[in-house]
Every structure is written in C-alpha cells, then in structure tokens.
Amino acid sequence: NAGVMQNPRHLVRRRGQEARLRCSPMKGHSHVYWYRQLPEEGLKFMVYLQKENIIDESGMPKERFSAEFPKEGPSILRIQQVVRGDSAAYFCASSPVNNEQFFGPGTRLTVL
C-alpha cells in the first residue's frame, strides 16, 4: 500500500508565477489536509478537504490560494502570483476517517 504521494518534491518559481502542488492520498483515504511549514517552525493548518468538498479552509489566505480535491485525481493546492513569502514546505496528509493523519514527503517551494 503506497503512502501519501506528493509532487513535485521541489518547485522553483519566479515572483508572479503560479505554483501547483499535487497530493495523492493513501488508498482508501478520503480526507486530505494541507499544511505549511516555514524553516525551523511548526506545521500550520491550511485546508481540509473531502472528495469534491472543502470542509475547512480557515488556515488558507483569502487571496491567491485555492485548493480542490476532485472526484477523480489528486488534490491540488494552487498558489497564484507567488511572492517570496510563499517559500516554504507544503505537506499533505490523508486519513481514512477523521483519525490519524499520514503525511506525504512534502513539496519544497522556492520563490525567486
């Protein structure tokens, strides 16, 4: 049973470009969570999704950020018009029900 998969693992963007981060949850998991981690800091909740529904997006900036988890395919975290402050590691986690969350390897975004 493959774990949570994220791609790309590393992403470099120039200011103003768009970043698309993908997350494929573990098989049988219908809950997906996105977290952001700045260097030497803890994990900050961004958004919680179930298939085709955003359950909680209270941790996501109102502008430029969006997330989806379509019926088919991976969950996508999209950052438009990236700025230097968006540079961070973005982790996706999945769970079968609202229980223990298993994390993917993360996408390290660098904005030049």
Add this chain to the structure above:
Amino acid sequence: QQPVQSPQAVILREGEDAVINCSSSKALYSVHWYRQKHGEAPVFLMILLKGGEQKGHDKISASFNEKKQQSSLYLTASQLSYSGTYFCGTDQGAQKLVFGQGTRLTINP
C-alpha cells in the same frame, strides 16, 4: 489556539529518558504525536483519543489528561534513531490538527 510544548529542546546521551509535554488552553478531543527529521516528512507515532488514555509501542509511550488538557510523550532508554523534532497535534473539535512549536531532541552516543 496553538498548544505549548516543553521543553523546546533537550540533549540526551543514548540510553537516557526524556519527557515531552504538550499543553493546551482549549478542550481537546484527541492528541497526535509525530516525529520529524530534518528535511523529511512528519512520521506518525501515536494518537490518544480518550482522557487518561495511555498508549505505547517499543520504548515510546504517551498519556493524555483530558481534564488538564495536557499530553506527555515518554521516551525511555533513548536510541540514536530517536533524534528529531517532536510535534504534538491537537484536535480541538474542528477536525483539523493544531500543532505545537516542536521539541528538538538530540541524542548523543
């Protein structure tokens, strides 16, 4: 609200014990513990769902005092592989985890 972890950092010799505490100002439904090594993803250690519950595997165990809104992680006879940053994640009823700032554990031979 972010739970508070203590200590922020601890240095041990191999074989020594450590306790990491996690304290919340809000009522907790569950507490999740993770270990993260530098540059890697957090790895799930255990979840505590009930007040007073204690869980453990190998030489790592944890307790959860629902009344005091606290959890503690116990590492006994520490091994070099235990080094990393430990995070508690608290479920405060909104079906998302709010993580503490982390406790950096260094194990020296």
